[in-house]
Amino acid sequence: MAQKLSEFLIIFFIICPLFLLFLASAQNDYPITSQSDCVSTCGSIEIPYPFGMKDPKCYADKWFEIECRNQKPYLKLINLEVTGIYASSSMVEIMNPVFRWKCKDDKDSKPFVNLTGTPFSYSNDQNKFTAIGCNKIAFLVSNGLEVSGCVTLCDQHDNEEVNSNVAYGQGTDGCLGRFCCETSLPLYLSEFNVTLESMNNRSSSDECVHALIGTDYWYEIYDGTSTEYRSLGDLRGLNYVRAMLDWVILNNTVKLPSDSNCTHVVGYSSSSSSARRCECYSDSFGNPYVTGGCIDFDSSNKNSRAKWVIIGVSASLGSIILLLGLWFMYIVVRRRILKKRKEKFFKQNGGLLLQQRLSTGEVSVEQAKVFSLRELEKATDNFNLNRVLGKGGQGTVYKGMLVNGEIVAVKRFKVQGKVEEFINEFVILSQINHRNVVKLLGCCLETEIPLLVYEFIPNGNLFEYLHDQNEELPVTWDMRLRISIEVAGALFYLHSIAYQPIYHRDVKSTNILLDGKYRAKLADFGASRIISTEATHLTTVVQGTFGYLDPEYFHTSQFTEKSDVYSFGVVLVELLTGEKPISSIREEDAKSLASYFVGSMEQDCLFEIVDKRVMKEGEQEQIIGVANLAYRCLELNGRKRPTMKEVTLELERIRNLDRKVDDLVVVVDSQEQYRHEEIEFVGTEMPWTGDSELDTLPSIGNNTTSSEIRPIHAKYN
Missing domain, CATH: 1.10.510.10 (Transferase(Phosphotransferase) domain 1)
Incomplete structure (x- = not known):
């Protein structure tokens, strides 16, 4: 009986504070607009600040003005339909037009979207450039230059299917390589324009081609009740697809909150000196562009919560003690949840397999270390945007400093394929001891996306050094010859001398880094593959x-x-x-x-x-x-x-x-x-x-x- 009573009391004092906390949070929800009288929705779409409608005080400047047409929001000056605004990540989802050429029963469409001079640019990590057709080279053009592109391949039978709009490339996982191709976008792309070229004698001029910039799931159709997927061959009448735009604040007169992490965006093409972007700190969430918009995960409005707790338990000393006990239990449970979550990611990313290989001596502990997430967060200042060294299709690289003072490069990397293959690649690369290969120091497996830690290379890459030459330190013939020998030696090592042959698969001047003495360091093994010694x-x-x-x-x-x-x-x-x-x-x-x-x-x-x-x-x-x-x-x-x-x-x-x-x-x-x-x-x-x-x-x-x-x-x- 006493046990049941104690269980009842525990349940009561758990449910009661939670209910009161729910009421408190409902009345203290974080603000999304700058003024309380601003309209914050258009149809079913929420319009958070810096976006707004009607009154200029409701939006940051003219570029962020939303016009509500038939219950659908549009960026007024750019005339693009908005399907979602994500203030916490400074992104807006829009309906981007589709390039369509020579398609049966469909009119040609050659859209041109120009975001130059605006605070918007196509997100290079949320979008891909996709072309669908036969034997065509599709180029993505910006400012008159071909900045990206891909090639579509198919045979004669496939060509007939494309021209007759027969469904092809079936599946819900996007472009599989047949009839279609896709590639990543350059950083800060502000223009969408497409040009086509035929592949030598393998294609005719009357083949149907679609080209677009869209998210990974641009072919997903959502009608409000269910989700369907459009087959890549059934593209008739497709005029728009979903795409993501990044934004920055260009107007220096816009006052940004002091309680958010607002920083200048380095390298933004429109106005690098004034471009700013805000985000909530890692322990909070909400709208970082509104004062008080970021709410602490652990204690959302502590004063208000304490008031509701005291009212709920009649301000009795015993209830306070019980609540303190429950609060302690909450912290313990929360820590256990975080610990379980880290353990889950650790196992999911092959941590047990890596530990086994570390214990058997297959990997040297001095050469390969398993870092904790806390170590790398401290090293990179919680992955501060100011620490970004580079950003590409395979991940973002941050500059960091370990507790021992060592400067490192931390790469957020998405595993492609099986975990065993990723761990095997990590094991092999951790044993490479060649002075012309960027050294892999270790990894972190406590996050959903594993982190790789490399030695820091200070002088950029060969492409920048060669094509943006500095008269104070010119690229002499002796330096060019030495760099070529160093890179050749590194590739010779990977092909013939390493524990198992390694094919780099992305040798290019941007993947050749230069250290403090301008010695070459071969880098970026994201596309590399390890093969057996018998394979050709x-x-x-x-x-x-x-x-x-x-x-x-x-x-x-x-x-x-x-x-x-x-x-x-x-x-x-x-x-x-x-x-x-x-x-x-x-x-x-x-x-x-x-x-x-x-x-x-x-x-x-x-x-x-x-x-x-x-x-x-x-x-x-x-x-x-x-x-x-x-x-x-x-x-x-x-x-x-x-x-x-x-x-x-x-x-x-x-x-x-x-x-x-x-x-x-x-x-x-x-x-x-x-x-x-x-x-x-x-x-x-x-x-x-x-x-x-x-x-x-x-x-x-x-x-x-x-x-x-x-x-x-x-x-x-």
Whole structure:
């Protein structure tokens, strides 16, 4: 009996305060508008500040004015329908027009959305650019430049299905690669315009094509009662899809709350000096653009809550003691819930498997550490926007400082595929000890999306350093040659010497970072794959970066180590010419730097495209040698390309040409192939982890003088 009474009392004193807290929270709900008399809804859509209607005091400035038409809100000046506003994340969901061309029973639609000068831009992490059709290259154009694009592939039978609007690409998980393609958006995209190109002889001019910017689930149709999905082939009459816009406050006269975390947005294209964005602190929620709009998770309006609690329990001492006990129980239960949640994410992300491998010695604890979420939150100031180093399709990178003073880069990374594969990749990468590969320090598995921790690289990437040159620290020929050798050595290590072969799959100048001494560091292994030593290739859905993508991989979907060689060849040409991999300035058939370079070599015009600084500083034999090597790397037939081992040795030989080393010579016979002596390594350690760079590697070639070097096209014609 006493036990039942105690249980009743416990239940009563749990329910009563909770009920009173509910009443208190109902009367103290966080505000969403700046003025109490502002209209806050249009139809079923809530309109929080800085957006507003009718009265100028209800919205921040003219760009945030909402016009309610037939119970549907529209951004008045931009004339786009709004389907949702999310003040806590500074996003607004709109209905974005669809590009439609040559589609049966549908009129052509070539919309143009220009957000330049407005506080809005397309969210690059919430949207994707999608094209649906056959054998077309769809380019996303902004400010007259092609900033992104993708390719749709299908055969003749597929082409008939597209033109007849037969349903294809069925499923609720979006574009699967057949008939359609998708790619990520650049940061701060403010324009939506589309151009199309046919793929050489594989398509006709009358094929139906749709192109759009939309969220991951743009094909989802919601009628208010149920959710349906539109098949990718059934697109007749599709005029608009859902897309997300980011916003900032551009008007300096707008007063922002002092109790929110309001910061300047670095790099915003419209007005980087005045662009501001607000968010609630990590322990609160609500509307950060309204004073008092952010409410603490733990104690929403403590004074009001205490008042309702005292009234509810008749202000008796015993009730207060019981309530304090219940409050203590609440804290304990809450901590247990948070602990369980962290444990759930830890197990979900493969933490037990990782701990097992740590305990068996498969991974060195000194090299791979499992960080706690609290450590990384403290290191990055709760992932403050001011700490963002970069943002891409695979995640956001933050700069952080650990308690021991070490500067690190923390990457929020979304796992693709099985947890076992992610853990296996982490285990392998944690054992890589190569000075030209960005070092992985550890990970955090206590969050829904795992976090990876890397060493911090201070001097940006090779693309920025090469194409935005600083006169105070120019990119000399010696630096270019050294960087190419360092990257080639890193790829050679990944392909041939690592615990298991690793294909990088995204070799490009933006993924080559430069440390404090401007030494190259190969980075971004988000697309990398580990393969068995017996495998010769990897069959996957085609992905990569335009300008660096291996044409053979593009046509066969089979990625080999020679695909990395092709991408490295494009980087070599970048270093030689100083040109970007894709340029709209060049002629139509030479937009690709690889095609432009190969054509110039075959026309004996090498020195017309080489960078002026390279021509001034480099030896002619060295320039021709690197060009020859790049030409071989860009062979359309992957079997004819050299391995990264051969590339590394050849670059070392070329660098030593001006040192007049007797055992490093040039091969000039047009029919003779390069022959390399085998290198024997002990175990799996790098053979050049010290300060020397391949100083002990054997020489190659015949005893030929440097004066006998001829351009590559004469050799390969």
